[in-house]
Amino acid sequence: MEPDAPTTRLAPSPTGSLHLGHARSFLLTWALARREGWQVQMRLEDLDRARCSPASSRATLETLAWLGIDHDGPVVMQSEHRGPYEAAMRTLAAQQRIFECELSRREIREAALAPHSHAGEIGFAPSLRPPPGSAWSFDRLECSHRFLVSAGPVEFVDELRGQAIFDPSQTCGDFVVWTRDGSPSYQLAVVVDDARFGVTEVVRGDDLLESTARQILLQRALGFPTPRWWHLPLVLDADGERLAKRHGATALDALRGEGATPDRICGLVCWWSGWIADLRPMNVRDLPSVVSPASLRELAARERDVHHRPRVDEECLRWLRSG
Ligand code: GLU
Numbered sequence: 001m002e003p004d005a006p007t008t009r010l011a012p013s014p015t016g017s018l019h020l021g022h023a024r025s026f027l028l029t030w031a032l033a034r035r036e037g038w039q040v041q042m043r044l045e046d047l048d049r050a051r052c053s054p055a056s057s058r059a060t061l062e063t064l065a066w067l068g069i070d071h072d073g074p075v076v077m078q079s080e081h082r083g084p085y086e087a088a089m090r091t092l093a094a095q096q097r098i099f100e101c102e103l104s105r106r107e108i109r110e111a112a113l114a115p116h117s118h119a120g121e122i123g124f125a126p127s128l129r130p131p132p133g134s135a136w137s138f139d140r141l142e143c144s145h146r147f148l149v150s151a152g153p154v155e156f157v158d159e160l161r162g163q164a165i166f167d168p169s170q171t172c173g174d175f176v177v178w179t180r181d182g183s184p185s186y187q188l189a190v191v192v193d194d195a196r197f198g199v200t201e202v203v204r205g206d207d208l209l210e211s212t213a214r215q216i217l218l219q220r221a222l223g224f225p226t227p228r229w230w231h232l233p234l235v236l237d238a239d240g241e242r243l244a245k246r247h248g249a250t251a252l253d254a255l256r257g258e259g260a261t262p263d264r265i266c267g268l269v270c271w272w273s274g275w276i277a278d279l280r281p282m283n284v285r286d287l288p289s290v291v292s293p294a295s296l297r298e299l300a301a302r303e304r305d306v307h308h309r310p311r312v313d314e315e316c317l318r319w320l321r322s323g
Contacts, residue, residue, distance in 0.1 A: 004198070005037075005038065005039045006036065006037070006038040006039070006200045006201055007038055007039040007040075007041060007197070007198050007199050007200050007201065008029060008032075008033045008038050008039070008040055008041070008199065008200075008201040008202070008203055009040070009041040009042070009043045009193075009194070009197070009199050009202075010026050010029060010030065010040065010041070010042050010043070010064065010069065010071065011043045011044075011045050011190070011204070012026070012044060012045065012060050012064070013044075013045040013046070013048070013052070014044055014045075014046050014052050014053075014056040014057040014059070014060040015048060015051040015052055015056065016051075016056070016251075017059070017063070017251035017252060017253045017254070018060060018063050018064070018251070018252050018253075019243050019244075019250040019251050019252060020235060020243065020250045020252065020255075020265070020268075020312050021205070021234055021235040021242075021243040021250070021312075022252070023067060023252055023265050023269070024232075024235055024269045024272070024310075025203075025204065025205050025232050025234075026064060026067070026069055027067065027069065027265075027266060027269055027284065027287060028203070028232055028269070028287075028291055028296065029203040029204070029230075029232075030069045030070075030287075031287035031288045031290075031291035032203060032230070032288075032291050032292070032293070032296060033201070033203075034287075034288040035288040035289075035291055035292055036293070038200075038201055039072045039073070040070070040071045040072050041071060041072065041073060041076065041197055041199065042061070042064075042071040042075045042076065043075070043076040043077075043078065043193060043197070044057050044060065044061070044075060044076070044077050044078065045078055045186070045189065045190075046077055046078055046079045047078050047079055047183045047184065047186075047189055048183075049079075049181065049183070052079070057077065059253070061075065063252050063253060063256075066252075066256065066262060067252070067262045067265065067266075067284065068262050068266070068284030068285070069284075076193065076197065078189055078193065082183075082184075084192050084193075084196055085183075085184035085188060085189060085192050086138070086141075088184075088188060088191075088192045088222055089138040089145065089177070089178055089184075089188070090138055091221075091222055092138070092147065092177070092221060092222070093136060093137050093138040095221060096132075096136040096148070097147060097148050097221050098136065098138065098145045098146065098147055098148065098177060098178070099129065099130050099136055099145065099146055099148065099174075100130070100137070100140065100143050100144070100145055101128075101143075101144050101145065101146045101174075101176075102143065102144065102180075103128060105122065107128070108122050108124060108125075108128065109122050111125040111127055111128050112124075112125060113125045113170070113171075113173045121172055123170075123171055123172055123173045124146060124172065124173035124174045124175065125173060126173065126174070128174075129148070129174065138178075141178075141182045142180060142181070142182050143178075143180055144176055144178060144179055144180040145176070145177055145178035146174040146175060146176055146177065147174060147175055147176075147177045147187075147188075147214075147217070147218065147221075148174055149168050149169045149172070149173055149174050149175065149214075149217060150169065150217070151169045152167065152169065153165050153166065153167040153213075154166055154167070154168065154213035154216050154217060156212060156213070156216060156226070156229060157229075158209070158212075158229045158230065158231050159228055159229060159230045159293065159297075160230050160231055160232065160296055160297055160299075160300035161206075161209075161231060161300055161304070164209065164212070164213075166209075166210050166212075166213035167213070168213050168214050168217060171210065172214065175187060175214055177218070186211075187211060187214050187215060187218060188218065190215060191215050191218040191219055191222065191224065192222075194215075194224075194227055195219070195222070195224035195225065199227055200225075200227050200228060201227060201228050201230060202227045202228070202229050202230065203230040203231075203232065204230075204231065204232065205231065205232055205233075205234045206231040206232060206233055206234060207234055207242065208231065209231045212229055212231075230296070231300075232296070232299075232300065233299070233300060233303035233304070233309055234309070235272075235309065235310045235311070235312060236306070236309050236310070236311045236312070237250070237311065237312055238311055238312065238313040238314065240306070240311065243312060249317060250312050250317070252265075255317070255320055255321065258321040259320075259321050259322065259323045260320040260321055260323050261281065261323040262284055263281035263282060263283055263284070263323075264281050264319070264320050264323045265320065266281070266282045266283065266284045266286075266287060267279060267280050267281045267282040268316055268319070268320060269287075270282050270287070270290060272310035273290075273295070273299050275290040275295070279316075279319055281323070
């Protein structure tokens with residue numbers, strides 16, 4: 001990898017089979033990077049010990065390689081490098097920005113800030129914080145720790161959506177940075193690794209847009225640079241819901257077994273975006289000629305209206321399988 005070159009990363013969580021939504025996000029990220037001359041890093045977010053295994057990591061990498069997505073430099077496995085996460089926690093502890101939290105979900109829910117503000121997450125109320133001077137340490141690795149969120153909104157520019165503003169103190173409140181099974185949370189791990197590996201361009205699904213504000217707070221506290229953000233709209237299922245790993249029919253492994261080819265998947269991605277008029281196979285190598293910052297900005301502007309987001313319906317699944 002060239003040092004100082006603009007760098008992006010593909011960061012799948014190997015917790016189950018990737019689906020067509022992942023295929024679109026990873027293909028667009030890869031094509032944008034190749035078009036713009038960025039380095040592409042592959043990072044497996046495999047910290048969830050219960051749901052990840054060497055076999056699931058291998059399968060995820062194999063699926064991406066099958067799609068025609070290559071990368072630069074060695075694959076980073078988060079589970080193999082825990083030292084930098086612990087170092088970041090010690091930095092945050094020295095600044096009194098983290099605290100131990102052994103409260104139960106019920107206790108947190110009862111005091112909740114805004115119980116339904118954040119998909120499945122309960123907003124942590126400031127009244128639950130420990131008194132100043134107590135428990136601001138990182139001595140117990142097997143204990144959940146939260147990050148002290150300062151009041152006020154966080155503003156940033158998203159390269160595809162423009163100005164964005166979120167206020168984590170009003171939504172999630174003090175969020176978990178270390179889990180009681182002794183692992184960094186997603187938020188901490190992503191911030192440490194993006195800084196550690198010189199990631200300058202974060203391209204990912206817009207389900208993580210709100211998380212970006214939390215990640216910026218952590219970057220500031222740790223003295224890390226803030227990368228540029230590119231949040232891509234997510235593909236929906238036939239009912240207009242977000243695709244999930246449990247939607248077996250859209251799993252890339254299943255589709256592959258039923259005859260789908262990378263060229264058909266790539267053709268579908270281009271057709272969804274209006275870059276080709278008729279549904280036809282497209283070589284993945286041709287994708288960087290149609291994907292650019294401008295074409296992705298157009299796509300993001302159109303799909304800001306959820307009614308214009310692509311849907312994976314039976315018809316497109318049938319077309320993919322007829323490869
Ligand atoms: N591993 C995360 C996911 O699969 C992506 C994290 C990121 O891009 O920041 O949703």
